[in-house]
Amino acid sequence: MDPLEYFEVECPEKIGGEYYRRIADVVLLDHNLIRVIHKLHIFIDPKVPIFVAVGLIKKLPGVVRLRDFADTNVQGRKVTISIGDETYLAPLLRILWEKFGKDRVEQPDRFTILMDLDPDESAGLEDLEVLDPSLSLYKDLIYALQVIQPEGFKVRRQYYGEGRFYLVASEDTLPENLDDILKEKFAKIGVSL
Amino acid sequence: MILVPVTYKGGIYRNDEIIDLIEDLGGYIIQKHIIAQEVVLQALVPKEDIPLIRAIAKPLTGEITPSPLVGTEIAVITMSLEIHHLPHASCDIAEYIRRNGAKTNMVGLARGFGKRISQLNDEERDVINEHDLAVYLLGDFETCIEHKFQVLRRGIDIPIVLCGGPSRDALKKIIDPPVDGYVGNIGRFMHRTKESDEFEKLDEVIAEITRVIDRQREDIAKDPLSVSPARLMDVIKEQVPEIQDVLSPTPVTVQMSGLRVKLPYDTFSARIKGVEIEEGIRIGDIADLLPSRMRDYILIRIRRFSDTNIMV
Structure with missing residues (x-):
């Protein structure tokens, strides 16, 4: 299976970040999503707390x-x-x-x-x-990201389309500057919103 | 006579001889599993008779190994029963403790997840307090553990062993007041434990639990129980025949200073209280019978010698 071109977990707590990298790796592999995702950047800050995953999808086979x-x-x-x-x-x-x-x-x-x-x-x-393979992919992808995120982050916003996706989750209301955060994280994988 | 906890593993052929031998020597069978052609006995046996049992078991290719957790009931507390925690790591750890002889119960909290939102309700608190020891399996982030553990330990008065992703030193630093045991670098993970370094980590959990349990045993030895829980189990099994109809794997679960009898409290508590252990001493004289919060079971707490002045 082709590896992801870009895969990073960004976290202020170094050890926690390493564990989450392993978790993300295992979950994506279990759900057969490694070959679908092109780039993935995960950001977790347990202090806020917030979980952000942004990524790009590989070109999918058509209908x-x-x-x-x-x-x-x-x-x-x-x-x-x-x-x-x-x-x-x-x-x-x-x-x-x-x-x-x-x-x-x-x-x-x-x-x-x-x-x-x-x-x-x-x-x-x-x-x-x-x-249409892309229809079930959306469900699979969001489900996998929900499995990766720390449990209890019930407030969520997710998006999928135009070859990219994101999921933001927290246990509190999402921050007001969410768009800025997403812009910053997407920039890390070379996408400007 | 000092009884030590052991596990016997051997073939099913002539296993009854070993059971008879242990009982004749004054030991107690706590649990017996028959898995296909193999028999696993968890027992308390007299220390000086272990070589004898080993010699008799040799022609039957049976092995006897010390397992310090036999005769304890341990609660493995997982933050929820969602896929985030099950089957790995919670089941892996619970099963490993079980293989080392303890009776483990997994307590899946209804709202244990999250940082700010995690809670422990009164039923969960009481169920946990019915055990000898609680193993808390927390997540990977120091910030979360520091924040939520204070809520999760509220009202828990049994020893706690804390497992989490940060290192042991980091865990020690953030938990105040301290708990009885810490195991670091074993937090949330999603894969099966099968590498040798992962087994070492599980062994570390066992070592920490054993250390805490041994300390408790020393404490009990200073002011011994009025009757050994294993003996009380035998008495109940003999005198309350209804216990034979209970289908649970351990109808009477032995704890370090008590028993859990899996019969309805309302129907049987008065009868069990009146069961005679020997020469006019009844269970009610040396132990408290309480309704358990686990189903409608009976929880027996054996009182200390200093309290009853009776030793049987």
Whole structure:
């Protein structure tokens, strides 16, 4: 797995910071997030107390469409889908059931789906969007950061988008100059807000 | 006769002979585990008879090792039962103490986390105070430990061993008034303890607990208990047959100066009070029976010789 290009834990307490570096490392590895994150900077000040994590995401693989993992064969009303990669079978079936109804979607074996569709229904079927990996990534990433942060920091603000993310947490109300803090931490990973 | 705490490990074949031997020599079996083909006994045995037991156990490939924590009940206090603390480090430490013979109970605080917001409620305080010793597992930051520990120790009158991320010296410096034991460099972590240096750290926790427990034992020896808790356990097991129906692994848990009997207080306390130990001496004469805050168990606190003037 590729290591992160930048990974720092900044903390006024040196020993505590080292422990948190190890914790962050283990949690990201456990959640398979190391290959997704490009840069990560964590700042913890137990005196305030505040926890800030800012980072950049690597370029993600785009939306997975039906043609990426299956062959579609349309013969009149009869549509046959041959699955190449089973990973996306479950979300595909869910979408097909929702769109056409369970009684019209048949699955004689693990790798084949048979459907009886009108020509206008089967048009553009190959471009059907099956899964957007970035949607579940957001949840995974924020969950992992919540596991890393010291427990009891219930007041949180989080953001994800445009290839970057942040999470700020504290047990008190968040400081008023939060934007300045975020700007400063993002600057450390080479991003100007 | 001085009884010493030991652990016996051996095969299941003819293990009853060892149990009979220990009982015939005047020792007590505190706990017996059968794990697949292996038997682990935690027992108190007469010091001078250890070579004899070792000789008899040899053909059965049994081993007897001293384990100073047998006969103690220890509370391992974790700040919450969230993924931040479980299973590592809390379970790792609790399990390691358990392997060294102690009966450990993990106390997960409802609101122990955080710095300013951490709290200890009365039920948690009372449950902790029912143990022989409390091991506090705190986090990695000095500032937080200094701030919150004062709240978490309020009302705790049993010895405390404090584990935390900062070094032992740093912990000593920030805790005032001092506690009985400190182990540094073992705070919050998220990985399993499997490296040799991590095991050394766990051994350090055991050594610190043993040191504190030994000091307590010395204190008890100065003014001994009216009856040994292990003997009282045997008496209850013999005379209150209902205890055999309790499915808990230790229906009667031995503590250093008392017992936890896992029977309902309302139904059984009067009966247990009246149980005769020997020649007209009843349990009620030499011990206080209290309702435990752990479920509806009975907590027996044995009174000292100076208080009762009875020794059985």
